[in-house]
Amino acid sequence: METPCIVINEATVRRNIQRMVAGLRAHGIAHRPHFKTHKSVRLAKMQLEMGAAGITCASLGEGETLADGGVTDIFLAYPIIGARKLARLVELSRRTALCTVVNSIEGAEGLNAAFAAAGTRIKVLIELDGGMGRSGITLDNINAFAQAITALPGLELIGVMTYRGNIYQNRGESEYVAETRKEAADLLKAQRQLQEIGIQVDVISSGSSFSSKFPQHLQGLTEARAGTYIYNDVSQLSTGMIQVEDCALTVLATVVTCPDKNHAVIDAGSKTLSSDLAKHGPGYGYILEHPNATIEKLSEEHGYLRLPDGTQLNVGDTLHIIPNHVCAVVNLADTYWAFDGQAHTEHPVDARGKSR
Amino acid sequence: METPCIVINEATVRRNIQRMVAGLRAHGIAHRPHFKTHKSVRLAKMQLEMGAAGITCASLGEGETLADGGVTDIFLAYPIIGARKLARLVELSRRTALCTVVNSIEGAEGLNAAFAAAGTRIKVLIELDGGMGRSGITLDNINAFAQAITALPGLELIGVMTYRGNIYQNRGESEYVAETRKEAADLLKAQRQLQEIGIQVDVISSGSSFSSKFPQHLQGLTEARAGTYIYNDVSQLSTGMIQVEDCALTVLATVVTCPDKNHAVIDAGSKTLSSDLAKHGPGYGYILEHPNATIEKLSEEHGYLRLPDGTQLNVGDTLHIIPNHVCAVVNLADTYWAFDGQAHTEHPVDARGKSR
Numbered sequence: 001m002e003t004p005c006i007v008i009n010e011a012t013v014r015r016n017i018q019r020m021v022a023g024l025r026a027h028g029i030a031h032r033p034h035f036k037t038h039k040s041v042r043l044a045k046m047q048l049e050m051g052a053a054g055i056t057c058a059s060l061g062e063g064e065t066l067a068d069g070g071v072t073d074i075f076l077a078y079p080i081i082g083a084r085k086l087a088r089l090v091e092l093s094r095r096t097a098l099c100t101v102v103n104s105i106e107g108a109e110g111l112n113a114a115f116a117a118a119g120t121r122i123k124v125l126i127e128l129d130g131g132m133g134r135s136g137i138t139l140d141n142i143n144a145f146a147q148a149i150t151a152l153p154g155l156e157l158i159g160v161m162t163y164r165g166n167i168y169q170n171r172g173e174s175e176y177v178a179e180t181r182k183e184a185a186d187l188l189k190a191q192r193q194l195q196e197i198g199i200q201v202d203v204i205s206s207g208s209s210f211s212s213k214f215p216q217h218l219q220g221l222t223e224a225r226a227g228t229y230i231y232n233d234v235s236q237l238s239t240g241m242i243q244v245e246d247c248a249l250t251v252l253a254t255v256v257t258c259p260d261k262n263h264a265v266i267d268a269g270s271k272t273l274s275s276d277l278a279k280h281g282p283g284y285g286y287i288l289e290h291p292n293a294t295i296e297k298l299s300e301e302h303g304y305l306r307l308p309d310g311t312q313l314n315v316g317d318t319l320h321i322i323p324n325h326v327c328a329v330v331n332l333a334d335t336y337w338a339f340d341g342q343a344h345t346e347h348p349v350d351a352r353g354k355s356r
Numbered sequence: 357m358e359t360p361c362i363v364i365n366e367a368t369v370r371r372n373i374q375r376m377v378a379g380l381r382a383h384g385i386a387h388r389p390h391f392k393t394h395k396s397v398r399l400a401k402m403q404l405e406m407g408a409a410g411i412t413c414a415s416l417g418e419g420e421t422l423a424d425g426g427v428t429d430i431f432l433a434y435p436i437i438g439a440r441k442l443a444r445l446v447e448l449s450r451r452t453a454l455c456t457v458v459n460s461i462e463g464a465e466g467l468n469a470a471f472a473a474a475g476t477r478i479k480v481l482i483e484l485d486g487g488m489g490r491s492g493i494t495l496d497n498i499n500a501f502a503q504a505i506t507a508l509p510g511l512e513l514i515g516v517m518t519y520r521g522n523i524y525q526n527r528g529e530s531e532y533v534a535e536t537r538k539e540a541a542d543l544l545k546a547q548r549q550l551q552e553i554g555i556q557v558d559v560i561s562s563g564s565s566f567s568s569k570f571p572q573h574l575q576g577l578t579e580a581r582a583g584t585y586i587y588n589d590v591s592q593l594s595t596g597m598i599q600v601e602d603c604a605l606t607v608l609a610t611v612v613t614c615p616d617k618n619h620a621v622i623d624a625g626s627k628t629l630s631s632d633l634a635k636h637g638p639g640y641g642y643i644l645e646h647p648n649a650t651i652e653k654l655s656e657e658h659g660y661l662r663l664p665d666g667t668q669l670n671v672g673d674t675l676h677i678i679p680n681h682v683c684a685v686v687n688l689a690d691t692y693w694a695f696d697g698q699a700h701t702e703h704p705v706d707a708r709g710k711s712r
Binding site for chain 2: 003004036058078106107110254256259267268269276301302327332352356
């Protein structure tokens with residue numbers, strides 16, 4: 001394998017999926033994993049075979065890639081805006097069991113116009129504000145918003161979803177649990193409020209790989225959309241809730257120069273590792289072979305390592321690096337190598353770069 | 357054009373190239389632009405037609421893409437390490453006028469073994485330390501290093517090069533000029549030192565888009581490898597040495613939600629704009645339509661805008677954003693749209709993701 005490249009351990013991937021599905025199932029919650037992390041149809045199908053109830057994706061292009069690959073139970077968790085994209089969405093809905101999200105009146109009206117004109121309907125979930133100021137309807141406004149949605153003939157309101165990404169800003173298990181409980185409580189409150197005004201929603205969909213680690217606190221929700229958990233990364237690791245052996249993806253890199261005894265330069269820079277920082281902790285990745293070395297800086301094709309005294313690296317050495325943020329790293333690579341314990345096989349990152 | 361996407365203004369691109377070529381030429385310096393910024397064979401050919409003397413690239417894959425597209429005068433400014441890559445390098449050298457870099461004895465010996473075994477030679481430039489601690493031979497060591505290189509039959513030593521990327525950490529024209537003069541002085545000193553021990557090097561190659569803005573201070577060098585200048589970006593803009601109208605590339609994005617009157621969310625996140633920060637200044641890009649708005653945070657498919665009082669945005673509005681770091685943004689996109697004053701035409705980013 002020439003470097004820099006992505007290598008995944010299939011056994012770890014399978015163990016991560018198995019644990020996630022089983023953990024959620026024990027609390028009556030379906031797993032609808034997010035495609036944005038791996039962007040691989042092969043892995044989406046593995047998730048489905050291992051018990052996932054459908055796939056979540058972040059863009060039309062990801063949804064089309066899934067459909068082209070034969071995956072047809074899709075939740076597109078992004079508001080689709082604009083005539084050309086809406087036409088693609090209508091097309092996609094004709095060949096899949098598709099559901100999407102609404103979080104603004106303008107967006108909902110656009111969807112409605114496109115689907116009503118096509119003589120069909122689209123299932124939608126209302127996005128509930130996840131406390132990130134990013135998007136979503138607040139509990140104060142959700143009743144009026146839901147009433148407006150149900151008045152639109154092209155939309156079929158079936159649920160409520162949220163993404164509470166701020167959980168990653170917290171520290172320590174008690175804070176994580178508190179945030180997870182808040183996520184579940186808000187979603188269930190939204191469901192109750194809507195029920196009180198005569199609107200029944202059956203899908204209650206929660207967010208992150210992180211809250212999914214506490215399924216006992218998600219009781220009452222119907223599905224969880226964890227994505228990153230399939231590979232894990234330094235951001236997950238830095239919370240202390242997973243271990244190095246739970247990380248299924250590494251970047252393989254080669255030492256290209258050793259400027260002095262405390263420094264080495266590798267061929268993985270920001271065009272491979274991305275410039276994403278970990279939520280907690282310094283540097284641009286965790287080096288399996290040298291956990292005490294730091295990737296202290298990146299340029300596009302160079303990673304700058306600071307080595308502790310006594311760590312010797314040589315030009316040509318290869319290193320396995322757990323990246324800070326796997327989703328960003330996968331989206332930079334055309335392919336990944338899967339190691340099944342015996343051999344490495346190269347697979348395409350099918351939806352790489354499909355951000356629209 | 358569906359968003360998010362990259363749009364370039366051809367007139368600005370041509371003006372940037374014309375100025376760079378003319379500025380350098382007035383001081384007897386050839387322009388060998390860096391391919392890593394645009395990764396487009398079409399634009400490499402435009403640069404050659406407008407007076408560039410050859411192309412610089414950062415990876416074997418970029419070099420192969422250039423050769424496949426018919427561009428054959430190539431400087432590969434990255435040390436090639438490892439048997440499989442060396443075999444590709446030998447192949448590439450058979451169909452191009454190729455030159456590469458050496459910055460370690462181990463790297464030079466690998467090159468030598470591969471080319472000597474193939475019964476041929478490869479032209480090389482010694483990389484001189486650019487003060488970044490990244491790689492390169494110091495002035496103290498360059499004589500001994502050059503003597504070792506000239507003893508290797510598979511290598512033909514033709515020059516010295518450096519990259520002084522720290523120039524971007526400076527502030528103000530006098531600091532930029534001082535750094536540029538240091539760059540030129542070090543390269544010329546290396547040349548003189550080598551001459552004194554009987555080693556004649558004819559190619560003296562300097563680095564950045566930034567030092568190339570001061571060609572009067574690069575006198576005596578033979579070529580400059582500026583890359584970013586073709587598009588420019590917020591990092592260049594934040595130095596005060598270029599203007600908004602010199603920026604040829606924007607990301608076109610759509611407003612997807614407006615959580616409150618001071619916030620909007622766009623469909624360009626870190627998978628489009630990258631997480632790269634500008635050298636000076638906050639945020640993740642400069643919005644042409646609303647220069648006082650700030651892109652204060654990114655998630656993968658969301659950009660979070662803070663709007664000044666009185667700025668009104670609506671779902672569906674489109675915005676043009678000058679990114680912090682164009683090289684990273686281009687490397688995330690499969691295609692770009694070129695606007696020639698009349699129409700937009702889509703072109704491939706030929707070497708996207710070719711980091712190896």
